[in-house]
Amino acid sequence: xxxxxxxxxxxxxxxxxxxxxxxxxxxxxxxxxxxxxxxxxxxxxxxxxxxxxxxxxxxxxxxxxxxxxxxxxxxxxxxxxxxxxxxxxxxxxxxxxxxxxxxxxxxxxxxxxxxxxxxxxxxxxxxxxxxxxxxxxxxxxxxxxxxxxxxxxxxxxxxxxxxxxxxxxxxxxxxxxxxxxxxxxxxxxxxxxxxxxxxxxxxxxxxxxxxxxxxxxxxxxxxxxxxxxxxxxxxxxxxxxxxxxxxxxxxxxxxxxxxxxxxxxxxxxxxxxxxxxxxxxxxxxxxxxxxxxxxxxxxxxxxxxxxxxxxxxxxxxxxxxxxxxxxxxxxxxxxxxxxxxxxxxxxxxxxxxxxxxx
Amino acid sequence: xxxxxxxxxxxxxxxxxxxxxxxxxxxxxxxxxxxxxxxxxxxxxxxxxxxxxxxxxxxxxxxxxxxxxxxxxxxxxxxxxxxxxxxxxxxxxxxxxxxxxxxxxxxxxxxxxxxxxxxxxxxxxxxxxxxxxxxxxxxxxxxxxxxxxxxxxxxxxxxxxxxxxxxxxxxxxxxxxxxxxxxxxxxxxxxxxxxxxxxxxxxxxxxxxxxxxxxxxxxxxxxxxxxxxxxxxxxxxxxxxxxxxxxxxxxxxxxxxxxxxxxxxxxxxxxxxxxxxxxxxxxxxxxxxxxxxxxxx
Amino acid sequence: xxxxxxxxxxxxxxxxxxxxxxxxxxxxxxxxxxxxxxxxxxxxxxxxxxxxxxxxxxxxxxxxxxxxxxxxxxxxxxxxxxxxxxxxxxxxxxxxxxxxxxxxxxxxxxxxxxxxxxxxxxxxxxxxxxxxxxxxxxxxxxxxxxxxxxxxxxxxxxxxxxxxxxxxxxxxxxxxxxxxxxxxxxxxxxxxxxxxxxxxxxxxxxxxxxxxxxxxxxxxxxxxxxxxxxxxxxxxxxxxxxxxxxxxxxxxxxxxxxxxxxxxxxxxxxxxxxxxxxxxxxxxxxxxxxxxxxxxxxxxxxxxxxx
Ligand SMILES: Nc1ncnc2c1ncn2[C@@H]1O[C@H](COP(=O)(O)OP(=O)(O)O)[C@@H](O)[C@H]1O
Ligand SMILES: [Mg+2]
Numbered sequence: 001x002x003x004x005x006x007x008x009x010x011x012x013x014x015x016x017x018x019x020x021x022x023x024x025x026x027x028x029x030x031x032x033x034x035x036x037x038x039x040x041x042x043x044x045x046x047x048x049x050x051x052x053x054x055x056x057x058x059x060x061x062x063x064x065x066x067x068x069x070x071x072x073x074x075x076x077x078x079x080x081x082x083x084x085x086x087x088x089x090x091x092x093x094x095x096x097x098x099x100x101x102x103x104x105x106x107x108x109x110x111x112x113x114x115x116x117x118x119x120x121x122x123x124x125x126x127x128x129x130x131x132x133x134x135x136x137x138x139x140x141x142x143x144x145x146x147x148x149x150x151x152x153x154x155x156x157x158x159x160x161x162x163x164x165x166x167x168x169x170x171x172x173x174x175x176x177x178x179x180x181x182x183x184x185x186x187x188x189x190x191x192x193x194x195x196x197x198x199x200x201x202x203x204x205x206x207x208x209x210x211x212x213x214x215x216x217x218x219x220x221x222x223x224x225x226x227x228x229x230x231x232x233x234x235x236x237x238x239x240x241x242x243x244x245x246x247x248x249x250x251x252x253x254x255x256x257x258x259x260x261x262x263x264x265x266x267x268x269x270x271x272x273x274x275x276x277x278x279x280x281x282x283x284x285x286x287x288x289x290x291x292x293x294x295x296x297x298x299x300x301x302x303x304x305x306x307x308x309x310x311x312x313x314x315x316x317x318x319x320x321x322x323x324x325x326x327x328x329x330x331x332x333x334x335x336x337x338x339x340x341x342x343x344x345x346x347x348x349x350x351x352x353x354x355x356x357x358x
Numbered sequence: 359x360x361x362x363x364x365x366x367x368x369x370x371x372x373x374x375x376x377x378x379x380x381x382x383x384x385x386x387x388x389x390x391x392x393x394x395x396x397x398x399x400x401x402x403x404x405x406x407x408x409x410x411x412x413x414x415x416x417x418x419x420x421x422x423x424x425x426x427x428x429x430x431x432x433x434x435x436x437x438x439x440x441x442x443x444x445x446x447x448x449x450x451x452x453x454x455x456x457x458x459x460x461x462x463x464x465x466x467x468x469x470x471x472x473x474x475x476x477x478x479x480x481x482x483x484x485x486x487x488x489x490x491x492x493x494x495x496x497x498x499x500x501x502x503x504x505x506x507x508x509x510x511x512x513x514x515x516x517x518x519x520x521x522x523x524x525x526x527x528x529x530x531x532x533x534x535x536x537x538x539x540x541x542x543x544x545x546x547x548x549x550x551x552x553x554x555x556x557x558x559x560x561x562x563x564x565x566x567x568x569x570x571x572x573x574x575x576x577x578x579x580x581x582x583x584x585x586x587x588x589x590x591x592x593x594x595x596x597x598x599x600x601x602x603x604x605x606x607x608x609x610x611x612x613x614x615x616x617x618x619x620x621x622x623x624x625x626x627x628x629x630x631x632x633x634x635x636x637x638x639x640x641x642x643x644x645x646x647x648x649x650x651x652x653x654x655x
Numbered sequence: 656x657x658x659x660x661x662x663x664x665x666x667x668x669x670x671x672x673x674x675x676x677x678x679x680x681x682x683x684x685x686x687x688x689x690x691x692x693x694x695x696x697x698x699x700x701x702x703x704x705x706x707x708x709x710x711x712x713x714x715x716x717x718x719x720x721x722x723x724x725x726x727x728x729x730x731x732x733x734x735x736x737x738x739x740x741x742x743x744x745x746x747x748x749x750x751x752x753x754x755x756x757x758x759x760x761x762x763x764x765x766x767x768x769x770x771x772x773x774x775x776x777x778x779x780x781x782x783x784x785x786x787x788x789x790x791x792x793x794x795x796x797x798x799x800x801x802x803x804x805x806x807x808x809x810x811x812x813x814x815x816x817x818x819x820x821x822x823x824x825x826x827x828x829x830x831x832x833x834x835x836x837x838x839x840x841x842x843x844x845x846x847x848x849x850x851x852x853x854x855x856x857x858x859x860x861x862x863x864x865x866x867x868x869x870x871x872x873x874x875x876x877x878x879x880x881x882x883x884x885x886x887x888x889x890x891x892x893x894x895x896x897x898x899x900x901x902x903x904x905x906x907x908x909x910x911x912x913x914x915x916x917x918x919x920x921x922x923x924x925x926x927x928x929x930x931x932x933x934x935x936x937x938x939x940x941x942x943x944x945x946x947x948x949x950x951x952x953x954x955x956x957x958x959x960x961x962x
Pocket of ligand 1: 041042
């Protein structure tokens with residue numbers, strides 16, 4: 001079993017702390033995505049797992065064994081680099097066989113492995129080419145092939161799709177997911193793109209400034225973001241945040257003031273006059289007044305017609321901005337006034353420190 | 359392979375250069391100027407070559423660059439003009455130059471690799487010292503070096519000219535290689551580390567193969583500068599059988615007492631010829647080598 | 656590095672040792688060279704310079720006497736200084752100007768650039784060789800090419816430029832300037848790095864060509880001018896071969912081409928006054944160091960850096 005465990009992992013460069021005590025347990029065969037804004041330490045964390053970066057503090061375990069000081073090549077790990085890092089002077093075949101040759105594997109077995117990996121990735125006809133003669137997508141495959149031949153227990157990917165164009169990105173994303181299903185190895189995948197995170201991951205690790213903000217399945221994170229940061233980071237367009245004030249606490253309900261409107265919601269553990277944050281995703285706000293909470297009216301400032309959806313940008317009476325994604329094609333114009341609302345279970349509440357309430 | 363790792367200063371995309379392009383008249387003037395300057399620059403060399411192909415009495419009787427009575431007589435006289443044939447001295451020069459090239463390539467690439475790719479205590483300190491030695495004139499260490507080699511019994515052998523090069527004494531080449539190695543993406547080393555390669559394997563299998571352009575540049579410069587070197591052979595080589603071509607030529611100046619200009623110019627032409635050939639073959643490499651050292655200090 | 660490291664951070668001794676071993680292993684040749692061929696000799700020559708060491712006997716400590724003699728009682732030292740400084744102060748600026756002018760002319764996007772570049776570079780590649788010194792000696796001799804050309808064109812009977820003490824040094828300056836090619840290459844590369852759109856913006860602003868040159872090209876090129884200037888100056892101080900060959904190792908006529916290095920060579924390897932020659936060597940080191948330091952100090956005032 002190749003479980004991976006990070007216990008209080010830290011990384012410092014001189015006096016600056018880049019990773020601040022990360023705890024993580026990853027099960028065998030899981031597809032884990034590290035996601036977070038650029039500079040939050042995703043690559044650093046990944047590189048510490050890989051063995052490319054010394055660990056400043058804490059313990060890294062693979063299959064229950066402490067590997068803090070094990071050489072990268074002995075951790076049973078393969079990595080696909082953002083730049084692919086293909087050896088420019090070697091053929092595709094050589095690129096894939098280099099690691100096996102280093103390990104002094106018999107030539108016949110090397111050949112078998114390279115050809116099998118090439119088969120899986122459909123790059124057999126490219127084996128004699130140099131990286132320079134490949135397209136971006138093909139290079140990407142070779143980089144993955146180089147990882148596959150080593151038959152690693154854990155695959156690491158550092159933003160592997162960021163150098164591809166949009167169409168190829170989607171296509172490769174699907175292929176990586178398929179690859180994971182086929183070979184069943186543990187995969188850790190770093191990206192700053194929350195769509196990639198949502199689509200690929202079994203579980204997502206949301207990182208900020210070297211700390212884990214939330215660890216859970218994509219839907220857990222989407223449905224129950226642990227704090228304002230995660231709520232804002234996951235989901236597109238971004239979640240609306242409204243400043244609300246607690247006006248009344250009653251048995252069973254809490255009344256909130258938002259832009260002159262009162263919203264009554266099930267009891268929240270807070271005090272009267274507390275300033276809270278109400279978060280609602282644009283796709284959860286509707287203008288078909290049914291059940292749920294009625295929000296303050298919005299005045300439309302701008303409309304985007306995407307065909308399948310209509311995105312409405314507006315302001316409430318007190319000037320707070322609000323975005324609404326409406327299904328289908330709607331006739332909405334700037335300066336229109338829209339009555340909108342949302343169901344209660346789509347409302348997220350955060351305290352002044354940004355932590356989720358309820 | 360080159361373009362992946364090393365962006366040449368001259369390949370930097372230059373548009374049509376429209377804004378810089380002068381008018382037709384301006385261009386013509388610049389062309390004329392350049393042609394005149396080129397001619398003045400090349401005239402001494404052309405004269406040297408043409409005079410070496412003329413009979414002695416024709417050298418000073420006409421300024422024409424085209425020999426009227428083409429002859430290789432001067433070469434024959436010069437070749438055997440000293441007690442030891444010039445051929446032997448060319449051979450000495452060749453041996454020394456080739457050994458120096460080998461020494462420089464091995465030792466300087468190792469040092470550059472350590473400075474750019476390996477982590478060890480004191481790396482920054484040694485690197486600063488290395489840059490310092492680049493500035494330091496050799497004259498300050500000349501006499502003790504001489505006495506040391508004298509003690510070793512190395513004076514009047516090629517050892518003092520060759521052995522130091524196996525100890526990365528030409529800091530310039532370390533610098534040149536450091537500049538190049540820095541341009542090789544670190545991801546490649548890391549990929550190789552993931553592939554289980556150690557420092558030696560990364561050096562031999564990744565860094566060196568990707569560094570062919572800079573190794574070639576260092577080799578050619580190394581060869582030319584050693585071939586041209588006069589000072590070190592002058593100090594260390596005493597017997598005429600050990601002489602390099604440069605020393606031979608200079609001895610020839612004394613021996614003929616300027617009486618046989620034809621032979622002297624013929625031998626001069628010959629000593630320059632190998633450099634000229636290398637120049638023609640590796641012109642681009644040399645020019646880029648110079649340009650890069652100047653640009654990316 | 657100085658931050659306290661938790662026990663988990665400490666790599667096992669073997670791993671840390673391996674890193675050091677690999678680093679020092681690859682650096683070993685250079686380290687040996689540095690200690691045995693550079694540092695050791697530098698220290699000994701500093702010591703020699705304080706002794707009366709010569710071929711005749713073992714070194715006796717004389718303190719600063721050699722330096723004192725150099726400063727107060729050695730007319731040939733001052734001649735050598737005079738010759739060397741004249742050479743440096745003439746050849747370096749001339750070479751820079753030529754190199755810059757030709758580089759700017761070549762950077763006009765004209766055709767045949769590669770040819771001209773190669774032609775101009777060739778002399779600096781071969782210029783250090785004995786053959787070229789021999790050639791120079793011939794060109795400027797009394798019956799040399801220059802006088803032939805002068806006679807043919809103007810009917811002027813020139814003197815022997817080489818054997819005339821008042822002109823000999825200038826023939827060597829010309830030889831140095833003739834080798835402006837490598838500086839030109841560096842200038843050309845520098846010019847290439849000036850973004851084209853700066854000129855486009857300037858010409859839209861209505862700046863004339865001269866103005867563009869003085870307000871854009873020149874300021875942006877000052878780092879390269881500085882670099883070239885420092886390199887050329889150090890090189891010029893160390894010039895040797897041509898003076899040696901042209902003057903038969905004497906520095907003549909009447910010491911008019913007695914370059915500092917030539918004087919140093921004579922003291923060390925003709926007169927075998929190792930102690931005195933070492934002192935001369937260190938004086939040269941100090942002069943070059945001062946020149947370099949002054950350049951770097953002055954650079955603050957005229958070299959333009961982006962950041
Ligand atoms: N060698 C280094 N020295 C100092 N700081 C570094 C170094 N490498 C990375 N960092 C810092 O660590 C942080 C995390 O970097 P990284 O892991 O690359 O972020 P991400 O991959 O999430 O974009 C950044 O703020 C970066 O500036
Ligand atoms: Mg990153």
